[in-house]
Amino acid sequence: MQSVTIGRYLWQRLRQLNVKYVFGVPGDFNLQLLEQIDEVEGIEFVGTCNELNAAYAADGYARTNGIAALLTTYGVGDLSALCGVAGSLAEHVPVVMISGVPPMFAIRNRLRVHHTMAEGDFDNVRNAVRQFTLTEARLTPSNASEEIDRALRYCWQERCPVYLQLPSNLSYLEISPSAEPLTRQYASYDKRQHQLIIGKLIGRLSQAKHPLLLVDMDAERSQMASQLQQLCDRYQIPYASFPTGKAILDESSPLWLGYYPDQANDTLNQYIAKADFILATAPCFIEGSSMVATQNLPAEQTVYLRGFDITFEQQTFEGICAPVLLNQLLEQTIECQFEIPVNDVRKEPLAKQEGALCQDKLWEQLRHYFKAGDLILGENGSANVALQTVPFPKDCHYLSQPIWGSIGYTLPALLGSMIAQPNKRHWLFIGDGSLQMTAQELSNILQKGLKPIIVMLNNCGYTIERYIMGKTAAYNDIPQWDYQMLLRALAPNIDFNYQEVTTHEQLKTVLDSLDETKASFIELKLEPMDAPERLKRFGPGVAQFDYGPRGPQNK
Incomplete structure (x- = not known):
């Protein structure tokens, strides 16, 4: 198998995950990586005004593209970007943070180097970033192939940022690459667990007269938005959104009942009061979103579906993959007949607006x-x-x-x-x-x-x-x-x-x-x-x- 440099391998694997742009700021410890990015067709660098902006830009790119990459230089660049990376972790956005770090001999011999505390400690920045990423690694010729693939798969499947350090004198060293291309594959799941859960969901839906779907932001992060829309459209299941789940599902559909909670929305509140099956998908529990709202949902009627687990009547089933589970559910035929509320979604003509802006x-x-x-x-x-x-x-x-x-x-x-x-x-x-x-x-x-x-x-x-x-x-x-x-x-x-x-x-x-x-x-x-x-x-x-x-x- 033909060998490849560590830097080129990193860019190739990102390109296989459909990363076409890498955001960041040049620095002396990452310039060798910028030289190598030109060796890989279809991927290019976008320089931003500072590292914080680069992290925000990568986050925005990931939310639209599916996954993103961020390039910083050691110390000053890493910590400047860290606020943006922490936001990606909090909101489950897959960003690969790559840091060009001092040469390996400097790390090994604890040399005093610029962009550091000048005391020979090369773990303090790594430890700081570790708190805001799901996994991290310092790449070497002996681990680069395995660690790059592991981190990138983890980033994609877990929908959270990861951190890779590449010493500046190692990126041109050659390694034996993996023969298999890197793809956006779903996480592993337990097939018997899926069969059990699908049976439970079909049972609950077939018995329900007033089902309701409540959707929050992680439904999109967990890659189940399109399946949820198909499920609602096929069986005419009404749905509502937490404010933090805005526009994940079609807000122009008559099935959409509005935002929850909303004391003024009589249609939604009356329907929730008689709902006999509520599927809440990946609710995000903070004081400003759905944490308080979900306390008012009937416990026996509410099922919570997240990316990797589902809760029925306070019993949680692990080992699932939500988008695969929903795809399998869509392959089934469910005998059901729901009483759907009438919801007028027509946009009223805009009344004439006059006077000072308010x-x-x-x-x-x-x-x-x-x-x-x-x-x-x-x-x-x-x-x-x-x-x-x-x-x-x-x-x-x-x-x-x-x-x-x-x-x-x-x-x-x-x-x-x-x-x-x-x-x-x-x-x-x-x-x-x-x-x-x-x-x-x-x-x-x-x-x-x-x-x-x-x-x-x-x-x-x-x-x-x-x-x-x-x-x-x-x-x-x-x-x-x-x-x-x-x-x-x-x-x-x-x-x-x-x-x-x-x-x-x-x-x-x-x-x-x-x-x-x-x-x-x-x-x-x-x-x-x-x-x-x-x-x-x-x-x-x-x-x-x-x-x-x-x-x-x-x-």
């Missing part, structure tokens, strides 16, 4: 401009809170970071997502405070010829924080920028659309005349305390949770 009317106006197949990103804060309950057209995809919640995430994630799916129309909704965190990446977005529609909510600071604490406090203010001049500075030779909007009439004119042959940046001027109603309720609840009854919010 969020009470803003999101209803915006949603009438979304089209089937759009990819919409909602930054943490006002945008994500509002968009979580705005129904989308068919085949829209929603990208946000509700669990880790790092502000500034969506702008570099937009870069990654657009590189993965350049033919999709991308919308980004982001606040001014978040945009200032990662604004440099606008240069890459514009100069690469990408054409997103960026809608920035300029309310002079951190509105979500104002509703938690410090409504008029200076610490929630941010400097004001000239965003049109910023775009010119970041992309001096690129033609783009910039519009500053203060009224609903102006917004209508801008949206009616969007030129999609150029990138668009729409700056919405809003009052500092203008916010979606959900955020106005959310803020005080967070303050009570964080600070308790004697907290400063009760002064």
Whole structure:
């Protein structure tokens, strides 16, 4: 078998998993890897403005492409990227983090090297990153083939980041590669366990009159979204979404009953009250999403399906693979007859919006401009809170970071997502405070010829924080920028659309005349305390949770 260098083998294996772009920042310990990437056809490097942005871009690429790769240099690069990698772990996003590290003789002899603490310890960075990845390895000629394949399979199957260190003087050494190509194969599962569970699911569905599917974000991460949609469409099973499971299933279908929980949704609440079988897929238990909501679900009627296990009546069955299980269930014929609630999903004509911009009317106006197949990103804060309950057209995809919640995430994630799916129309909704965190990446977005529609909510600071604490406090203010001049500075030779909007009439004119042959940046001027109603309720609840009854919010 023909030998291959370690670096080339790494790039080849990533390319076999359909990774076409690697995000990162050059550094002296990874330059040899950048030289080797040109040896592999179909994969290229995308340099970002910093390592944090690279990690966010890789995360956005992985959510759209399925898996991504991130390249850093030892120490300063690794730790700069770590916040973004931690977000990928929290939200189950498969990212392969590759670090070019000092030469092996320096590690072995504990030499004092730059980008380190200068004390000869080469395990401290490795130990730090280890806390936020599922597995890690330092590659050597004796382990490279096995460890690369193990880590990449683990990343894909477990849907979480992994970490590989490659000493700079080893990547050109040759190894014997595996003869089998690396594929996106499902994880192993117990066949008898699947047969048992399928029998239970068929039994519950055939006896039910009022079944319901509740979907959360990990249903998509666990690769079962398409099977769930097929199951609901075939048997006319109504479904609803946790806010953190937005747009995973078709929100334009009459089977979709809305978001759960929602006290104002009588159709959904009445149906849940009589539901005799509830399948909750991969619920994400945090205080801001479904943890509280699921406490109100009837225990005997609710089954929890996750990527690798399923719980019936508080008994958990391990050793499954959820997408395979659902595929096998779809091969069966289920005799059932359900009483389906009537749900009117027609989009009412947009009432005339007038006057100064306000969020009470803003999101209803915006949603009438979304089209089937759009990819919409909602930054943490006002945008994500509002968009979580705005129904989308068919085949829209929603990208946000509700669990880790790092502000500034969506702008570099937009870069990654657009590189993965350049033919999709991308919308980004982001606040001014978040945009200032990662604004440099606008240069890459514009100069690469990408054409997103960026809608920035300029309310002079951190509105979500104002509703938690410090409504008029200076610490929630941010400097004001000239965003049109910023775009010119970041992309001096690129033609783009910039519009500053203060009224609903102006917004209508801008949206009616969007030129999609150029990138668009729409700056919405809003009052500092203008916010979606959900955020106005959310803020005080967070303050009570964080600070308790004697907290400063009760002064």
